[in-house]
Amino acid sequence: MSNISKLKKLEELRSIMSQHGVDAYIISSSDPHMSEYTPDKYKRREFMTGFSGSQGICLVTQSSAHLIVDGRYIVEAKKTATPEYQVHLLKKGFYADIVDILKEESFDGTLGIDVEVTSWMSFKALANYIELSDLHLNTNFRIKLLNLNFVDVLRPQEEIEQARSEIFVHGIEYAGESSKSKVSKVLLEMKKLNAKILFLSSLTQISWLLNLRGSDVHCTPVFLSYLIVEILDDKVGIDKKETSFSLKVFVNVESIKCCEEVLKNEFQDKISIIQIENIMDELFHSFSKLN
Numbered sequence: 001m002s003n004i005s006k007l008k009k010l011e012e013l014r015s016i017m018s019q020h021g022v023d024a025y026i027i028s029s030s031d032p033h034m035s036e037y038t039p040d041k042y043k044r045r046e047f048m049t050g051f052s053g054s055q056g057i058c059l060v061t062q063s064s065a066h067l068i069v070d071g072r073y074i075v076e077a078k079k080t081a082t083p084e085y086q087v088h089l090l091k092k093g094f095y096a097d098i099v100d101i102l103k104e105e106s107f108d109g110t111l112g113i114d115v116e117v118t119s120w121m122s123f124k125a126l127a128n129y130i131e132l133s134d135l136h137l138n139t140n141f142r143i144k145l146l147n148l149n150f151v152d153v154l155r156p157q158e159e160i161e162q163a164r165s166e167i168f169v170h171g172i173e174y175a176g177e178s179s180k181s182k183v184s185k186v187l188l189e190m191k192k193l194n195a196k197i198l199f200l201s202s203l204t205q206i207s208w209l210l211n212l213r214g215s216d217v218h219c220t221p222v223f224l225s226y227l228i229v230e231i232l233d234d235k236v237g238i239d240k241k242e243t244s245f246s247l248k249v250f251v252n253v254e255s256i257k258c259c260e261e262v263l264k265n266e267f268q269d270k271i272s273i274i275q276i277e278n279i280m281d282e283l284f285h286s287f288s289k290l291n
Contacts, residue, residue: 006082009048009154014062016150023109026098027058027151030117033203037218041160042117044151051080057094058085059101068097095122099129108138115145164252165215167223169262172211179211180266183229187243190231197286198229210249210263226250226279228286247271248286250279 017025031042037054045067046052048060053073059066069077070090077087091097102111113123127143130136152160172178186209190198200206203222207213214223232244247270251259259273274282 006048006050007084010060010065010084012154013048013060013150016153017060017062017112020112020144020146020148020150021110022112022144022146022150024059024061024102024107025112025150026114026118027060028094028114028117028122029054029056030119030122032116033201033224034119035203035217035220035222037220039217039224044149044155047155047159048151049077049081049085051077053077055090057098059098061105061107064105066098066101068094093125095126096129099126099133099135103133103135106138107135108140110140110142110144112144112146112150114149115147116149164254165223167212167214167251167255167258167262170207170211170213175211178266179209179263182209182211183245183247183267186229187231187245190229191243196231196290199283199286200227200229206249212259212262214255223255224252224276226276228282230286245270248274248282250274250276250282252276 013025017023027045027048029038029045031038043052045056045058048058049067051067051069051073053069053076056067056069056073056077059068065085066088067077067081067085068088068090074087074089081087088097088101092100113126130143135141186198190196200209203217203225204220206225206227207222209227212223213221215221216224227250228246228248230246230248232246247263247267249259249263249271251273253275256273256275263271263273
Protein backbone atom coordinates (compact mmCIF):
# COMPACT_ATOMS: atom_id res chain seq x y z
CA MET A 1 0.00 0.00 0.00
CA SER A 2 1.29 3.46 -0.85
CA ASN A 3 2.86 5.61 1.88
CA ILE A 4 1.13 8.75 0.60
CA SER A 5 -1.14 10.10 3.33
CA LYS A 6 -4.89 9.87 2.79
CA LEU A 7 -5.15 13.66 2.96
CA LYS A 8 -2.44 14.04 0.33
CA LYS A 9 -4.23 11.48 -1.86
CA LEU A 10 -7.42 13.55 -1.66
CA GLU A 11 -5.56 16.73 -2.58
CA GLU A 12 -3.88 15.08 -5.56
CA LEU A 13 -7.10 13.41 -6.68
CA ARG A 14 -8.92 16.75 -6.64
CA SER A 15 -6.13 18.26 -8.71
CA ILE A 16 -6.53 15.50 -11.32
CA MET A 17 -10.30 15.99 -11.27
CA SER A 18 -9.84 19.70 -11.98
CA GLN A 19 -7.51 18.96 -14.88
CA HIS A 20 -10.24 16.82 -16.47
CA GLY A 21 -13.17 19.13 -15.75
CA VAL A 22 -14.70 16.87 -13.08
CA ASP A 23 -16.26 18.31 -9.92
CA ALA A 24 -17.35 15.05 -8.26
CA TYR A 25 -15.92 11.57 -8.72
CA ILE A 26 -17.24 8.12 -7.79
CA ILE A 27 -14.79 5.46 -6.57
CA SER A 28 -16.48 2.07 -6.49
CA SER A 29 -15.41 -1.33 -5.18
CA SER A 30 -15.99 -3.00 -8.53
CA ASP A 31 -13.66 -4.42 -11.14
CA PRO A 32 -14.42 -4.64 -14.90
CA HIS A 33 -15.63 -8.23 -14.46
CA MET A 34 -18.03 -7.47 -11.57
CA SER A 35 -16.28 -10.17 -9.53
CA GLU A 36 -17.39 -11.21 -6.07
CA TYR A 37 -13.80 -10.80 -4.87
CA THR A 38 -12.02 -7.73 -6.23
CA PRO A 39 -8.56 -8.34 -7.74
CA ASP A 40 -5.83 -6.36 -5.98
CA LYS A 41 -5.19 -4.11 -8.98
CA TYR A 42 -8.74 -2.71 -8.73
CA LYS A 43 -8.80 -1.99 -4.97
CA ARG A 44 -8.95 1.75 -5.54
CA ARG A 45 -11.41 2.58 -2.77
CA GLU A 46 -9.13 0.82 -0.28
CA PHE A 47 -6.14 2.77 -1.59
CA MET A 48 -7.91 6.09 -1.03
CA THR A 49 -9.46 5.39 2.37
CA GLY A 50 -7.69 2.39 3.88
CA PHE A 51 -11.10 0.74 4.31
CA SER A 52 -10.87 -2.86 3.09
CA GLY A 53 -14.44 -4.11 3.54
CA SER A 54 -16.07 -6.04 0.70
CA GLN A 55 -18.79 -3.42 0.14
CA GLY A 56 -18.52 0.34 0.06
CA ILE A 57 -18.32 3.28 -2.31
CA CYS A 58 -16.67 6.71 -2.27
CA LEU A 59 -17.81 10.07 -3.52
CA VAL A 60 -15.20 12.82 -3.69
CA THR A 61 -16.08 16.41 -4.56
CA GLN A 62 -13.86 19.47 -4.55
CA SER A 63 -15.06 20.34 -1.05
CA SER A 64 -16.07 17.04 0.59
CA ALA A 65 -15.32 13.32 0.69
CA HIS A 66 -17.80 10.57 1.55
CA LEU A 67 -17.54 6.86 2.27
CA ILE A 68 -20.79 4.86 2.22
CA VAL A 69 -20.83 1.40 3.83
CA ASP A 70 -23.46 -1.06 5.00
CA GLY A 71 -24.18 -1.90 8.64
CA ARG A 72 -21.50 -4.60 8.86
CA TYR A 73 -18.71 -2.10 8.32
CA ILE A 74 -19.84 1.16 9.90
CA VAL A 75 -17.61 0.81 12.99
CA GLU A 76 -14.57 -0.28 10.97
CA ALA A 77 -15.06 2.47 8.40
CA LYS A 78 -15.22 5.18 11.06
CA LYS A 79 -11.95 3.90 12.54
CA THR A 80 -10.25 3.57 9.16
CA ALA A 81 -11.24 6.74 7.35
CA THR A 82 -9.52 10.04 8.10
CA PRO A 83 -11.61 12.99 9.36
CA GLU A 84 -11.76 14.30 5.79
CA TYR A 85 -14.15 11.44 4.96
CA GLN A 86 -17.74 11.57 6.14
CA VAL A 87 -18.80 7.98 6.80
CA HIS A 88 -22.42 7.21 5.91
CA LEU A 89 -24.54 4.18 6.74
CA LEU A 90 -26.07 2.72 3.60
CA LYS A 91 -29.78 3.60 3.41
CA LYS A 92 -31.45 3.21 0.01
CA GLY A 93 -28.59 1.88 -2.11
CA PHE A 94 -25.07 3.04 -2.97
CA TYR A 95 -26.01 5.11 -6.02
CA ALA A 96 -29.24 6.39 -4.50
CA ASP A 97 -27.32 7.55 -1.44
CA ILE A 98 -24.71 9.25 -3.63
CA VAL A 99 -27.47 11.20 -5.37
CA ASP A 100 -28.93 12.18 -1.99
CA ILE A 101 -25.55 13.52 -0.89
CA LEU A 102 -25.15 15.52 -4.10
CA LYS A 103 -28.66 16.86 -3.67
CA GLU A 104 -27.97 17.90 -0.06
CA GLU A 105 -24.82 19.70 -1.18
CA SER A 106 -26.71 21.48 -3.99
CA PHE A 107 -24.25 20.01 -6.45
CA ASP A 108 -24.26 21.72 -9.82
CA GLY A 109 -21.28 20.50 -11.79
CA THR A 110 -19.78 17.51 -13.60
CA LEU A 111 -20.01 14.03 -12.08
CA GLY A 112 -17.26 11.70 -13.31
CA ILE A 113 -17.77 7.95 -13.65
CA ASP A 114 -15.24 5.29 -14.68
CA VAL A 115 -17.08 3.31 -17.36
CA GLU A 116 -14.74 0.32 -17.06
CA VAL A 117 -15.96 -0.56 -13.56
CA THR A 118 -19.56 0.65 -13.78
CA SER A 119 -22.09 -1.91 -14.98
CA TRP A 120 -24.92 -0.91 -17.30
CA MET A 121 -27.43 -1.73 -14.54
CA SER A 122 -25.57 0.49 -12.06
CA PHE A 123 -25.42 3.33 -14.56
CA LYS A 124 -29.15 3.04 -15.31
CA ALA A 125 -29.91 3.03 -11.58
CA LEU A 126 -27.79 6.13 -11.06
CA ALA A 127 -29.44 7.93 -13.99
CA ASN A 128 -32.87 7.00 -12.65
CA TYR A 129 -32.10 8.32 -9.16
CA ILE A 130 -30.73 11.54 -10.65
CA GLU A 131 -33.93 12.06 -12.63
CA LEU A 132 -36.14 11.35 -9.62
CA SER A 133 -34.17 13.82 -7.51
CA ASP A 134 -34.38 16.54 -10.18
CA LEU A 135 -30.61 16.91 -9.87
CA HIS A 136 -30.39 16.88 -13.66
CA LEU A 137 -32.37 20.12 -13.74
CA ASN A 138 -29.48 22.05 -12.19
CA THR A 139 -27.99 24.39 -14.77
CA ASN A 140 -24.46 22.96 -14.94
CA PHE A 141 -25.10 19.36 -13.94
CA ARG A 142 -23.88 16.64 -16.27
CA ILE A 143 -22.39 13.15 -16.18
CA LYS A 144 -18.98 12.59 -17.74
CA LEU A 145 -18.05 9.02 -18.72
CA LEU A 146 -14.33 8.45 -18.22
CA ASN A 147 -11.90 5.96 -19.74
CA LEU A 148 -9.14 7.03 -17.36
CA ASN A 149 -9.27 6.01 -13.70
CA PHE A 150 -8.06 8.98 -11.69
CA VAL A 151 -7.03 6.90 -8.66
CA ASP A 152 -4.65 4.80 -10.76
CA VAL A 153 -2.74 7.96 -11.64
CA LEU A 154 -1.83 8.23 -7.95
CA ARG A 155 -1.05 4.58 -7.27
CA PRO A 156 2.41 2.98 -7.43
CA GLN A 157 2.85 1.02 -10.66
CA GLU A 158 3.55 -2.21 -8.78
CA GLU A 159 0.07 -2.08 -7.23
CA ILE A 160 -1.59 -1.76 -10.63
CA GLU A 161 0.56 -4.36 -12.36
CA GLN A 162 -0.17 -7.24 -10.01
CA ALA A 163 1.56 -10.61 -10.37
CA ARG A 164 -0.26 -12.79 -12.91
CA SER A 165 -0.93 -16.42 -12.11
CA GLU A 166 -0.19 -19.34 -14.39
CA ILE A 167 -3.21 -20.62 -16.31
CA PHE A 168 -3.74 -24.37 -16.17
CA VAL A 169 -6.17 -26.93 -17.61
CA HIS A 170 -9.17 -28.07 -15.60
CA GLY A 171 -9.12 -31.70 -16.73
CA ILE A 172 -12.08 -33.47 -18.31
CA GLU A 173 -12.14 -35.83 -15.32
CA TYR A 174 -13.15 -32.81 -13.21
CA ALA A 175 -15.01 -30.70 -15.78
CA GLY A 176 -17.10 -33.61 -17.07
CA GLU A 177 -17.43 -32.02 -20.51
CA SER A 178 -15.03 -30.71 -23.11
CA SER A 179 -14.76 -27.02 -23.89
CA LYS A 180 -15.66 -27.77 -27.50
CA SER A 181 -18.94 -29.36 -26.37
CA LYS A 182 -19.75 -26.42 -24.13
CA VAL A 183 -19.08 -23.92 -26.92
CA SER A 184 -21.37 -25.92 -29.25
CA LYS A 185 -24.20 -25.54 -26.74
CA VAL A 186 -23.54 -21.82 -26.45
CA LEU A 187 -23.65 -21.48 -30.24
CA LEU A 188 -26.99 -23.29 -30.32
CA GLU A 189 -28.48 -20.88 -27.79
CA MET A 190 -27.11 -17.92 -29.74
CA LYS A 191 -28.75 -19.22 -32.92
CA LYS A 192 -32.07 -19.60 -31.13
CA LEU A 193 -31.87 -15.90 -30.25
CA ASN A 194 -30.60 -14.95 -33.72
CA ALA A 195 -27.50 -13.53 -32.01
CA LYS A 196 -24.22 -13.20 -33.87
CA ILE A 197 -21.92 -11.99 -31.08
CA LEU A 198 -21.62 -12.95 -27.41
CA PHE A 199 -19.30 -10.96 -25.14
CA LEU A 200 -18.29 -12.49 -21.81
CA SER A 201 -16.56 -10.54 -19.05
CA SER A 202 -17.46 -12.82 -16.13
CA LEU A 203 -14.29 -14.61 -15.07
CA THR A 204 -16.15 -17.62 -13.71
CA GLN A 205 -18.11 -18.05 -16.94
CA ILE A 206 -14.98 -17.85 -19.08
CA SER A 207 -13.10 -20.31 -16.87
CA TRP A 208 -16.02 -22.74 -17.02
CA LEU A 209 -16.47 -22.48 -20.78
CA LEU A 210 -12.79 -22.96 -21.64
CA ASN A 211 -12.03 -25.50 -18.89
CA LEU A 212 -9.13 -23.34 -17.71
CA ARG A 213 -8.23 -22.13 -14.24
CA GLY A 214 -5.91 -19.59 -12.60
CA SER A 215 -5.41 -17.70 -9.35
CA ASP A 216 -5.55 -14.02 -10.28
CA VAL A 217 -8.38 -13.41 -7.80
CA HIS A 218 -8.34 -14.25 -4.11
CA CYS A 219 -10.48 -17.28 -3.19
CA THR A 220 -11.53 -17.86 -6.82
CA PRO A 221 -9.71 -20.18 -9.31
CA VAL A 222 -10.01 -17.81 -12.28
CA PHE A 223 -7.75 -15.66 -14.46
CA LEU A 224 -8.20 -12.11 -15.76
CA SER A 225 -9.74 -12.41 -19.21
CA TYR A 226 -12.51 -11.56 -21.68
CA LEU A 227 -14.09 -13.68 -24.39
CA ILE A 228 -15.90 -12.88 -27.64
CA VAL A 229 -17.87 -15.63 -29.38
CA GLU A 230 -18.88 -14.70 -32.93
CA ILE A 231 -20.99 -16.63 -35.42
CA LEU A 232 -19.58 -16.00 -38.89
CA ASP A 233 -22.43 -17.42 -40.99
CA ASP A 234 -24.69 -14.95 -42.77
CA LYS A 235 -27.66 -17.01 -41.63
CA VAL A 236 -27.73 -18.09 -38.01
CA GLY A 237 -30.99 -20.07 -37.91
CA ILE A 238 -31.09 -23.20 -35.76
CA ASP A 239 -31.84 -25.38 -38.79
CA LYS A 240 -28.24 -25.12 -39.97
CA LYS A 241 -26.20 -28.00 -38.55
CA GLU A 242 -22.69 -26.70 -39.12
CA THR A 243 -21.87 -23.33 -37.61
CA SER A 244 -18.88 -21.26 -38.65
CA PHE A 245 -17.64 -19.36 -35.62
CA SER A 246 -14.65 -17.68 -34.03
CA LEU A 247 -13.47 -17.38 -30.44
CA LYS A 248 -11.34 -14.47 -29.27
CA VAL A 249 -9.78 -14.93 -25.84
CA PHE A 250 -8.18 -11.91 -24.18
CA VAL A 251 -5.58 -12.61 -21.49
CA ASN A 252 -2.47 -11.04 -20.01
CA VAL A 253 0.54 -11.25 -22.30
CA GLU A 254 2.25 -13.77 -20.01
CA SER A 255 -0.67 -16.19 -20.47
CA ILE A 256 -0.94 -16.06 -24.27
CA LYS A 257 1.49 -18.91 -24.97
CA CYS A 258 -0.16 -21.22 -22.43
CA CYS A 259 -3.64 -20.55 -23.82
CA GLU A 260 -2.47 -21.11 -27.38
CA GLU A 261 -0.92 -24.46 -26.51
CA VAL A 262 -4.11 -25.67 -24.81
CA LEU A 263 -6.90 -24.16 -26.89
CA LYS A 264 -5.40 -24.41 -30.38
CA ASN A 265 -5.51 -28.20 -30.07
CA GLU A 266 -9.24 -28.09 -29.46
CA PHE A 267 -10.38 -25.24 -31.70
CA GLN A 268 -7.60 -25.01 -34.34
CA ASP A 269 -7.94 -21.86 -36.46
CA LYS A 270 -11.27 -20.90 -34.90
CA ILE A 271 -9.58 -19.38 -31.86
CA SER A 272 -7.40 -16.29 -31.41
CA ILE A 273 -5.51 -15.45 -28.23
CA ILE A 274 -5.15 -11.68 -27.87
CA GLN A 275 -3.48 -9.39 -25.35
CA ILE A 276 -6.07 -8.17 -22.84
CA GLU A 277 -5.21 -4.49 -23.34
CA ASN A 278 -6.73 -4.69 -26.84
CA ILE A 279 -10.23 -5.62 -25.66
CA MET A 280 -11.89 -2.25 -26.34
CA ASP A 281 -10.55 -2.03 -29.90
CA GLU A 282 -11.69 -5.59 -30.64
CA LEU A 283 -15.12 -4.97 -29.14
CA PHE A 284 -15.57 -1.88 -31.27
CA HIS A 285 -14.46 -3.81 -34.36
CA SER A 286 -16.80 -6.75 -33.65
CA PHE A 287 -19.90 -4.71 -32.91
CA SER A 288 -19.32 -2.25 -35.75
CA LYS A 289 -19.85 -5.15 -38.16
CA LEU A 290 -23.43 -5.50 -36.93
CA ASN A 291 -24.47 -2.12 -38.31
